[in-house]
Amino acid sequence: MKEIVVISGKGGTGKTSVTASFAYLSSANTVLADCDVDASDMHLLLKPELISSEDFFSSDLAVIDYDKCAGCGKCFEVCRFKAVSYEFNKFKINANNCEGCGYCSYVCPTNAITLVKQNDGNLYISDTRLGKKLFHAELGPGAENSGKLVAKVKNNAKKYARENNLDIVLVDGSPGVGCPVISSLSGANFVVLVTEPTTSGVHDLSRVIQLVKKFHIKMGCIINKTDINYKTADEIKKILTAEDITLLAELPYSDNFTLAMIKEVTVAEFDKGIKNMLQNAWEKINNLI
Amino acid sequence: MKIALTSTGNSWDSKIDPRFGRAEFIFIYDEETKNNEIVDNSGVSEHAHGAGPMTAQIVTERKVDIIITGNGPGGNAARVIESAGIKVFTGAGEMTVKEAYDAYKNNKLNKL
Numbered sequence: 001m002k003e004i005v006v007i008s009g010k011g012g013t014g015k016t017s018v019t020a021s022f023a024y025l026s027s028a029n030t031v032l033a034d035c036d037v038d039a040s041d042m043h044l045l046l047k048p049e050l051i052s053s054e055d056f057f058s059s060d061l062a063v064i065d066y067d068k069c070a071g072c073g074k075c076f077e078v079c080r081f082k083a084v085s086y087e088f089n090k091f092k093i094n095a096n097n098c099e100g101c102g103y104c105s106y107v108c109p110t111n112a113i114t115l116v117k118q119n120d121g122n123l124y125i126s127d128t129r130l131g132k133k134l135f136h137a138e139l140g141p142g143a144e145n146s147g148k149l150v151a152k153v154k155n156n157a158k159k160y161a162r163e164n165n166l167d168i169v170l171v172d173g174s175p176g177v178g179c180p181v182i183s184s185l186s187g188a189n190f191v192v193l194v195t196e197p198t199t200s201g202v203h204d205l206s207r208v209i210q211l212v213k214k215f216h217i218k219m220g221c222i223i224n225k226t227d228i229n230y231k232t233a234d235e236i237k238k239i240l241t242a243e244d245i246t247l248l249a250e251l252p253y254s255d256n257f258t259l260a261m262i263k264e265v266t267v268a269e270f271d272k273g274i275k276n277m278l279q280n281a282w283e284k285i286n287n288l289i
Numbered sequence: 290m291k292i293a294l295t296s297t298g299n300s301w302d303s304k305i306d307p308r309f310g311r312a313e314f315i316f317i318y319d320e321e322t323k324n325n326e327i328v329d330n331s332g333v334s335e336h337a338h339g340a341g342p343m344t345a346q347i348v349t350e351r352k353v354d355i356i357i358t359g360n361g362p363g364g365n366a367a368r369v370i371e372s373a374g375i376k377v378f379t380g381a382g383e384m385t386v387k388e389a390y391d392a393y394k395n396n397k398l399n400k401l
Binding site (some may be wrong): 211 | 307362367
């Protein structure tokens with residue numbers, strides 16, 4: 001079983017459009033995992049039918065037991081998130097501000113404050129119109145993606161792949177270089193970087209390359225919207241050569257990315273030229289893993 | 290030498306867990322006493338963030354000399370491990386614990 005993770009560093013480079021197209025182009029023995037849970041939108045293109053749903057508990061919320069609370073206000077003093085307020089002769093926790101750090105609970109002299117795990121969202125398993133299973137998740141308002149959530153989504157997908165003798169787990173990773181990205185990279189066999197020739201595109205690509213190098217995972221890169229700035233695209237290609245990263249495809253800027261989204265299909269299903277380029281890229285990836 | 294291997298189970302035949310921070314088990318083999326200690330690391334996975342440094346703490350507390358894993362630790366965990374003077378070997382992601390140990394003995398793994 002091989003795990004292919006698509007990441008971008010910068011958001012808006014076309015990562016999910018590319019991943020969904022690979023989902024369409026891949027063989028039947030592929031399982032899909034959407035680990036970009038903060039903005040999970042691959043499902044919009046794949047029309048999933050829900051098979052199962054599971055609650056996901058992760059963040060902590062401080063809760064005051066008023067039978068024990070002595071009203072000393074130590075919690076109010078130490079909270080740096082302004083989550084403790086004093087109203088009607090009572091100290092109160094504002095759930096929206098509480099980060100679950102536990103400082104208030106630590107200093108409370110009467111042990112009146114406990115941390116309670118919150119239901120942050122749901123983990124899903126779905127059938128997609130492509131005939132492949134999709135493992136994804138949805139967060140509640142204000143809840144954030146985490147390494148833990150990404151690991152759960154990926155573990156579910158990998159377990160299913162193992163049990164059904166499927167070869168490929170295709171992961172839509174999250175943007176940035178933080179905890180969720182690290183979690184989506186750990187255990188991966190190949191990383192696809194999707195970038196664009198803009199200043200921030202190059203900057204974030206460089207950061208994410210440094211991160212992937214720490215994990216010694218082979219990388220390939222897709223430059224999207226190449227023709228919006230050939231000079232910067234050349235700069236990207238120089239970085240790829242210096243870092244020994246395979247250039248998988250150079251896609252043009254195309255309104256068809258958006259038009260495909262509006263039609264709820266992948267861009268590979270909508271634009272034959274882009275399909276051929278991505279097909280080619282997918283074959284290169286399969287030869288490299 | 291005391292060697293820690295990230296594993297998915299508690300025996301020599303278990304597969305290596307290619308992940309460091311969220312590895313399911315830490316299989317520790319003491320070459321001098323020939324004893325193994327298996328640390329159930331599943332508790333770390335319950336933490337939303339900071340899994341790498343937590344696992345790094347577990348291995349440093351047990352005073353291991355060598356870590357064998359798949360992809361290798363991330364930046365934060367690597368800093369902890371490095372300052373503790375522990376050497377890391379990667380590339381064992383698709384082996385069993387036994388195969389990974391043998392590969393290390395035969396210099397077949399990559400030193401970080």
